[in-house]
Amino acid sequence: MKLNGITDIFFDLDHTLWDFDKNSKLTFDKIFKINDIEIDLDEFVSVYEPINFQYWKLYREEKIDKKNLRFNRLHDTFSMLKLEVHETTINKLSDDYITYLSTYNHLFSNAVDILHYLSNDYTLHIITNGFNQVQRKKLVNSKIDVFFKSVTDSESVGVKKPNSKIFNHAITAANTSAEQSIMIGDNLEADIYGALDVGIDAIFYNLNNTPVDNSIKQIKDLQELENYL
Template sequence: MQQNETQRPYKALFIDIDNTLLSFRPSAERAFRKTFDAMGITYEPSYYEVYYWLGDVLWTQQQRQLITVQEIHDTIFHRLLAALAIDADADAFGKIFHQQLHEEAVLEPEVLDTLTYLHQHYKLYVASNGILEMQHARLQVAGIRHFFTDLFVSDDIGAEKPAEAFFEEALRRSHLSPHEVLFIGDSLQADMVGALRGGIDRCWYNSHAAPTPESIPLTHVIQRLSELKSFL
């Protein structure tokens, strides 16, 4: 029996983008290969593994609030090309890569069906670290931008997840109280800890079936996005 709208637990859902709505690795790998072609540099598959490892290190530092998203964008390709001993313009490489990434968007499984369902019952908002223009473009390419009332992206919000200020500003812009929102995301530190700081309920999208941490209180844990339909 379907819930009455007045009985639904939330008014809105905040949803992360990368590795929640869009699969970052295949999207980025396509952009990465195209960047090497545009720069006239011979590509080796191992290069992407170095990039992915370096990105993982830097994003972990960002989630611990040791560096900013902008610092990642400013330095990652300088570090990458140095590590690969490739003599090329790192700033030009980064600019081309981000242009290419605007055009790449690989959906996570079950996104379209799940968003179609959720959109009927809730206001949906994106809540992402990154660049607003890029995230908007990628959602358009993926064909899912129309599901969202607004996009809350760190460079436009003026704060980055997991900082409490990010969630406070997202709530202010959406005219919602913390108890009216559920946050759905894949990152324990950026999404779950951040939402906890903001007093927002938390649904961890644990697609890789990782152990559930005892140190972070979670409202829901799902391995497939379609599981959201069972309680929303």
Template structure:
């Protein structure tokens, strides 16, 4: 079975987040003391900081969203106002969701070849499923596993092993493709899977992991 990550692998999360941040600043920048460039960098750092706190269960999914807004606009911001502002950002983020150009062709080829496909993703199940539906690719996947339901997040080997068990496939015969070396490729390999690093950003390779630079390279490897 072939499992995929979502953000940075199937969904161009970085571009969607960047464009949403630009639009959000245009709407609310007058309330901030940052320039547009400063806002983009601060927002990116807050996104990483608080999503990690969600993954380690320090904060709920809702609370990590609120804290991003309170750090940005000030902690005098009520929960209701923080939620309202994040909802505005989320609508802009969703508006910019889109798959990488190589995604649909790759998934179609894999299904035509008879491969079962699945998802293993860090994040909230409802939102990750919404992404797949929005991209029009959810029907390609037999099963979808997220850290919010499994109870642990990548690179913890448990999430990979539980996903394989639930999908009724052998771990050592299952592939995992993701854009993050440590979290995805090495994490899945540690769990016993065949980890493949989808390194879209540069030509770097890794001696212990198979590396591809776009999904067009995946089908020949599997065959």
């Protein structure tokens, strides 16, 4: 079903266009070698990812700040793995992670093709809860920055998705309206419900086959956006 009246498309970045999990794992492999940390990478990632997910939820809800997010997700993972890592080393790993993360720039399958396709008829934008400096490097280094007219990040706005303020800020920056816009992202709470609450239509990129209400538009592959747009 093609959607009518849409002029502007807002994308989330991490886990939607930019393959965060793959790039993150490559980054950890690099920084563990740099810092002489002997650890099974697959085991580390399996413990780290759910911890990181929970800390990002706390960060979205304004319950922790950036510094504590970056430190505690590593500290808690090493504790779970019963690996003693000094606080100084954790801080160094935290800094190295941010430094090297944007040097790996794997995108999801069909990401570039769908951006080319959509950019012919729509104006494209980014709304991200990531950190300003890192997110812009990701866009530039993965060579997809050219597709987007505006980039709205939570660090610059001062609030995070699903807060209505970041969506309204993005709409203003894009010089468009909620009625003419649609949001595409992988997080039901932050991207989909956040957009719908301010009157922006939304499509859920359901990578993990999350059960959702039939009223929610969803795709399993970015190419499926052609069915809607």
